[in-house]
Amino acid sequence: MTMIETDTSSVPARILQSPKHWRNRKAASHWRSGDEEFDASKFGMWLFLSTEVLLFAGIFCGYAVFRLLYPEAWANGSHYLDWRFGAANTAVLLLSSWTAANAVRLAQLDKQFWFKVNLVITIVCALLFLFIKLKFEYMLKLPAGKAPGTFFSYPMAHDPHEPLWWSLYYVGTGIHAFHVIIGAIIFAVVLWRAVRYQSYGPTQYTLVENSALYWHIVDLIWIFLFPLLYLIH
Amino acid sequence: MSTLDAHAHHDEGSYLSGPPGMMARIWQWATTVDHKKIGVMYLFAVLTMFFIGGMAAMAVRYDLLDPIRTQTVETLNAAGDLETTTITTGESLKEIMSGLGMGSNLTESQIYNRTFTLHGAVMVFMFIVPSIPASLGNFFLPIMLGAKDVAFPRLNLMSWYIYVFGCLFGIMSILLGGVDTGWTFYTPYSTSTDADHWRVVLMVMAAFILGFSSILTGLNFVVTVHKLRAPGMGWFDMPLMIWALYATSIIQVLATPVIGITLLLLVFERLMHIGIFDPAMGGDPVLYQHFFWFYSHPVVYVMILPAMGIISEILAVHSRKHIFGYRAIAFSSLGIAGVSFLVWGHHIFTAMGELAAILFSGLTFLVAIPTAIKVFNWIATLYKGSIVINTSMCYALMFLFTFSIGGLTGLPLATLATDLHLHDSYYVVAHFHYVMMGGTVIAFMGGIHHWWPKMFGKMFNEKGAMLGMALVFIGFNVTFFTQFFLGTQGMPRRYANYVDEFQTLHEISTYGSWILLAGFLVHLVVFVVSLLAGKKAPANPWGGLTLEWECESPPIEHNFHHEPIVKHGPYDFETVVPPHCDPKEFPLPENGGNH
Numbered sequence: 013m014t015m016i017e018t019d020t021s022s023v024p025a026r027i028l029q030s031p032k033h034w035r036n037r038k039a040a041s042h043w044r045s046g047d048e049e050f051d052a053s054k055f056g057m058w059l060f061l062s063t064e065v066l067l068f069a070g071i072f073c074g075y076a077v078f079r080l081l082y083p084e085a086w087a088n089g090s091h092y093l094d095w096r097f098g099a100a101n102t103a104v105l106l107l108s109s110w111t112a113a114n115a116v117r118l119a120q121l122d123k124q125f126w127f128k129v130n131l132v133i134t135i136v137c138a139l140l141f142l143f144i145k146l147k148f149e150y151m152l153k154l155p156a157g158k159a160p161g162t163f164f165s166y167p168m169a170h171d172p173h174e175p176l177w178w179s180l181y182y183v184g185t186g187i188h189a190f191h192v193i194i195g196a197i198i199f200a201v202v203l204w205r206a207v208r209y210q211s212y213g214p215t216q217y218t219l220v221e222n223s224a225l226y227w228h229i230v231d232l233i234w235i236f237l238f239p240l241l242y243l244i245h
Numbered sequence: 246m247s248t249l250d251a252h253a254h255h256d257e258g259s260y261l262s263g264p265p266g267m268m269a270r271i272w273q274w275a276t277t278v279d280h281k282k283i284g285v286m287y288l289f290a291v292l293t294m295f296f297i298g299g300m301a302a303m304a305v306r307y308d309l310l311d312p313i314r315t316q317t318v319e320t321l322n323a324a325g326d327l328e329t330t331t332i333t334t335g336e337s338l339k340e341i342m343s344g345l346g347m348g349s350n351l352t353e354s355q356i357y358n359r360t361f362t363l364h365g366a367v368m369v370f371m372f373i374v375p376s377i378p379a380s381l382g383n384f385f386l387p388i389m390l391g392a393k394d395v396a397f398p399r400l401n402l403m404s405w406y407i408y409v410f411g412c413l414f415g416i417m418s419i420l421l422g423g424v425d426t427g428w429t430f431y432t433p434y435s436t437s438t439d440a441d442h443w444r445v446v447l448m449v450m451a452a453f454i455l456g457f458s459s460i461l462t463g464l465n466f467v468v469t470v471h472k473l474r475a476p477g478m479g480w481f482d483m484p485l486m487i488w489a490l491y492a493t494s495i496i497q498v499l500a501t502p503v504i505g506i507t508l509l510l511l512v513f514e515r516l517m518h519i520g521i522f523d524p525a526m527g528g529d530p531v532l533y534q535h536f537f538w539f540y541s542h543p544v545v546y547v548m549i550l551p552a553m554g555i556i557s558e559i560l561a562v563h564s565r566k567h568i569f570g571y572r573a574i575a576f577s578s579l580g581i582a583g584v585s586f587l588v589w590g591h592h593i594f595t596a597m598g599e600l601a602a603i604l605f606s607g608l609t610f611l612v613a614i615p616t617a618i619k620v621f622n623w624i625a626t627l628y629k630g631s632i633v634i635n636t637s638m639c640y641a642l643m644f645l646f647t648f649s650i651g652g653l654t655g656l657p658l659a660t661l662a663t664d665l666h667l668h669d670s671y672y673v674v675a676h677f678h679y680v681m682m683g684g685t686v687i688a689f690m691g692g693i694h695h696w697w698p699k700m701f702g703k704m705f706n707e708k709g710a711m712l713g714m715a716l717v718f719i720g721f722n723v724t725f726f727t728q729f730f731l732g733t734q735g736m737p738r739r740y741a742n743y744v745d746e747f748q749t750l751h752e753i754s755t756y757g758s759w760i761l762l763a764g765f766l767v768h769l770v771v772f773v774v775s776l777l778a779g780k781k782a783p784a785n786p787w788g789g790l791t792l793e794w795e796c797e798s799p800p801i802e803h804n805f806h807h808e809p810i811v812k813h814g815p816y817d818f819e820t821v822v823p824p825h826c827d828p829k830e831f832p833l834p835e836n837g838g839n840h
Contacts, residue, residue: 042393042473052396052472059464063502070506070536074521077532161519161526173527179519183510 027210034213050218057222061229064191068233071184075240078180082173087245089177092158097148098242101141102234108137109231112199112224119217124210131203134227138196145189153178184237191230198223257806259702259799278398281800283405284384285700288693290405291380294371294412299765301364304338306724306758308357309751311335313742335742357741358425365428370452371412373685374544377551378497379408379462381692382490384700386466388793388800389484391475391809396468404461411454418447427739429541432522432533436514446515453508456501459547463497466490475792477811484791484815485574489554492578496543496550496585504540507533531596538589546585548681550578552688553619556641559695560623561816562789563638564630565831568816570622577615584611591659594668602661609659616652620645631834633787636710640691643718647683651676654729669739672732678725690717690768697772698786702799703779709771716764723757784825791815795824 027033039046079086111130118127157165160182164175202223205211212220260281263273274282313335322328336353338360343349349356387395395401418424424445426435430452435445470491474483511533513519520526522533553574561568568574590597590605597605623645632638654676657663667673698704727750732738736747743751785794790813796804813821822828 040398042398048472052468055471056397056400056464056468059467059498060460063460063464063498066499066502067506070503070510073536074510074532077529078521078527081529082527160513161517161523163517176520176527179513179521183513183519183521187506187509 023210027208030209032205032209032211034211034216037211037216046215050221053218053222054225057225061225064229064233068184068187068236071180071187072236072240075180075184078173078176082171082176085171085173085177088170088174089181090242090245092153093149093181093242095242097144098238101144102238104137104141104144105231105234108134108141109228111137112227115202116217116220116224119206119212119220120214122213124206124213127212128203128206131199131206135196135199135203138192138199141192142189142196145185149185181241184241188230188233188237191233195223195227195230198226257801257803259797260802261702261799276402278394278402279802280383280387280395280398280401281700281804283401284380284382286405287375287383287408288380288700290409290412291372291376294367295376297416298364298367298372299762301360301367303758303762304341304360305357305364306755307341308338308353308360308741309743310337310755311752312745312748313353354741355425358739359423361739362424362427363419366415366424366448366452369428370455371408371415373548373681374455374459375408375462376548376685377555377689377692378466378490378493378547379404379458381555381689381696382466382493382551383462385696385793386487386490387469387473388796388804389487389791390469390473391478391792391805391811392469392473393803393805395465396472397465400461401465404458404465407454407461408458411451411458414447414451414454418444418451421447424448429537430508430511431537432511432514432530433524435511436518436522446512449508449511449515453505453512456505456508459497460501463494463501466494467498470494475809475811481572481575482811482814483575485557485568485571485578486551486554486791488575488578489550489552489557492582493547493550495579496547496582500540500543500547500586503536504544507536507540510536531593534593534596535589538592539586542589542592543582543585545681546581548685550581552644552685552692553578555688555692555695556623556644557619558789558791559637559641559691560626561818562695562787563635563641564627564632565788565818565834566626566630566816567819568622569625569628570618571814571816573618574622577618580615581612584608584615588612591664594661594664606659606661610656613652613656620649620652635694635707636705636714637691637695639711639714639718640687640694643714644684644687644691647679647687647721651679651681651683654679667732669737670732671728671736671738674738675725675728675732678728682725683721687717687721690714695787696793697775698782699793699796699798699800701776701779702782702797703775704782704786705771705775705779709767709774713764713767713771716760716767718764720757720759720761720764724754724761725757727751727754727757785823788818788823788826788831790817790821790823 028035030036039049043049043052111133115127115130115134118130153159157167158178159165160179161175164178166174202212202220205219260279263270274286277283311334313333315331315333317329317331319327319329338356339349339353342356351359383395383401387393421442421444424439426438426445426448430445430449435449439445470483470487510519510521514522518526520528522528522530524530557568557574588605588609588611590601591609594602594605654672658667658673658676694705694710728736731747731750731754734747734750736743736750782798784796784798786798787794792805792809792811793800795809819834822833823831
């Protein structure tokens with residue numbers, strides 16, 4: 013393993029000697045080297061991301077079909093959404109994607125403090141996204157009767173197919189929000205291991221890289237959901 | 246990752262050896278990340294599901310032995326008056342259930358509907374999709390590549406647990422009374438039937454969960470093939486089994502997420518009435534069918550491609566001949582995987598416009614090309630080979646016969662004009678079973694016999710296995726060939742009852758299913774006897790050249806004592822003496838194989 017010279021005098025021995033510290037971690041023995049293991053993990057992650065794209069493809073496909081069938085309902089539907097909340101959430105996710113990418117770079121450079129700071133910002137952004145989604149969107153719309161399917165009871169609806177719009181809105185954003193929750197949990201695990209063991213550094217950052225990749229796809233899916241739901245009339 | 250390392254402690258003993266004590270052994274297997282143990286656990290699990298699905302099939306055939314008939318009989322009672330009584334015959338499943346003390350107020354037809362759904366759902370989602378890749382694939386893919394394990398061993402174990410968890414959901418649904426939607430869960434029936442009950446949701450969630458297991462296995466295999474080939478093994482030095490598994494894995498990764506979102510929407514539809522598939526709310530049930538078949542058509546190639554891989558191995562090894570057209574077979578696997586994504590529409594010809602139907606029909610014919618390439622190459626491989634007639638070879642030859650019938654009978658179904666007559670008839674049932682059972686299950690049986698000595702280190706009784714094979718061959722053809730006639734004569738699928746004219750053919754088909762069952766029971770006995778009292782297997786009983794024959798039988802924990810270096814092709818029987826073999830027993834051909 014390459015030795016990387018950094019000042020470790022301030023790090024407690026408990027962390028430096030932990031087998032989970034990045035300097036002490038080794039590739040599993042069925043790999044010829046840590047590099048190969050890293051490449052394979054990343055390749056596996058890309059394959060997983062392709063499954064995510066195909067999962068959401070179902071939602072987008074449903075959106076397209078019903079948009080063609082019921083353009084009126086779709087136009088009305090997007091008028092009910094406030095683009096400012098969507099835009100705010102887009103900004104929040106873009107910021108978190110940037111901090112997630114930063115975290116990878118900082119782990120590679122062994123800047124443990126700023127690495128953790130960026131992880132914290134990413135997690136906070138994820139929670140902020142969920143907060144805006146729940147507080148200013150779901151919580152305002154559901155009591156007003158803008159609910160999916162048969163729960164729809166909004167009295168001012170103009171088009172009989174508006175319940176379908178809300179079904180796709182809640183299913184699409186709901187499954188996306190579920191992915192945001194999963195992402196926050198994964199980053200929390202990374203943060204915990206970074207704090208407790210300093211598990212990530214220049215030679216060991218697979219999980220950080222893969223979490224960031226996952227986070228980017230969650231971000232990217234939102235980048236498609238936002239205009240389709242909020243902006244196109 | 247040292248603390249979680251699969252192979253941190255070197256163990257040169259067989260992978261089957263373990264710590265003393267029953268509980269310690271169970272714990273060792275339950276927490277193992279060894280691909281071989283996981284493969285064996287998968288083998289056990291899928292064969293259990295095969296048994297459950299098979300029993301349901303036997304029940305379906307038993308119901309159809311005679312039709313349900315109600316007769317009014319007039320008799321004289323003691324007082325001398327005429328009395329009319331109604332006698333119902335042919336309620337076979339009701340009789341069995343009351344005989345088992347499970348009296349039910351369902352009608353015979355309702356029980357039948359639940360039974361064939363149980364058969365379909367268990368066989369498709371829990372048996373045949375994971376069957377070959379997850380069991381034999383898990384065991385042999387890393388060994389054939391010369392690797393110590395799959396790329397992600399813990400993910401591999403997780404996918405087994407997810408599989409078992411999914412099966413438990415399905416079994417729970419069955420124990421609560423089962424579902425009668427058919428394995429396809431077509432809307433709006435699946436969203437409205439048994440509306441007050443959780444059974445359908447449980448079965449749909451089972452399929453959803455099993456999808457995760459399938460994706461994880463596929464993902465693991467793709468990465469393993471890319472990253473863990475032994476030194477010297479280029480892409481075209483890989484055994485054809487690996488090519489087949491690779492193509493399978495690509496389909497698993499790319500198609501399964503679509504069924505994931507479809508089944509999720511179905512669950513939402515049932516629980517929250519979101520209306521996407523409900524015509525009453527403006528939704529589109531045909532959209533469900535498009536989504537469903539976008540997965541479920543590619544997935545039939547998940548079922549058949551690994552079988553084709555096994556056939557390539559068996560035919561080459563047991564005829565001691567270089568495989569004919571290696572690259573053609575390898576690329577046709579990828580070709581089938583590619584085309585598989587473009588043909589889902591042939592399941593729903595009548596639900597779309599004429600142009601779309603014509604396009605899907607044309608694309609469907611394309612599948613025949615790579616499939617025929619494979620069959621011709623296999624036959625050319627046999628030509629002038631030193632064919633050894635043993636159980637696995639017989640299964641491979643049986644595959645060529647039954648699978649070809651299955652494939653060729655698919656062409657009239659892809660033709661729009663004939664399909665109008667044949668669709669949803671027993672012809673489709675027979676075609677499907679000739680491909681899935683006559684293809685996949687037969688190849689799976691061949692593969693199990695081919696690799697049994699390697700997996701468990703024991704030989705099996707060849708005569709007993711041949712007897713089982715013969716019974717399976719006869720039983721299978723008697724059961725399903727009759728169904729081609731039933732279908733062309735107009736017997737619709739999924740019916741519990743039929744007109745009198747069909748009874749003879751239905752009877753023959755049911756008798757065939759009993760022969761088939763007898764065949765599998767013989768195999769079961771042979772396997773159990775082999776495990777308990779089998780002769781110790783040599784490392785290379787058939788003279789194979791792929792890497793699994795270089796390790797011991799059964800393989801050691803790490804598969805190989807040293808990392809293998811690949812110096813010859815997987816089928817160079819004309820120029821290489823097989824490892825661990827007496828050259829007198831497996832001589833090289835005198836003319837160097839140039840026939």
